[in-house]
Amino acid sequence: MNTETHMGTAQNTVNVDLGPFREAVEKRVKAGSYSSQDEVIQAGLQALEREESGLNEWLIQQAEESLADPEPSIPAAQVFRELRAIHREATRQSTP
Secondary structure, eight states, rough: OOSSEESSGGGGGGEEEOOOOOOOOHHHHTSSOSSSHHHHHHHHHHHHHHHHHHHHHHHHHHHHHHHHSSSOOOOOOHHHEEEEEEEEHEEEEEEO
């Protein structure tokens, strides 16, 4: 195996070019943290799933809080007008 690791059984085999991550994968196997390259890759994918799941949960929570907010919505055009005014004022003050 050069720069590829072969994962899974014959029906689930995927060839993965590890590129710059190859050394990190090999170090983890040599250190005994994982018994194979397959395990390292699977652990990485599981970590990615947890991270994405956490982000999705946070986004859903933010959307729910926003929808439950009794304050009236501000039209986007108004928000952009106010932001442009703030930006103009900030640039005016920072210009000597």
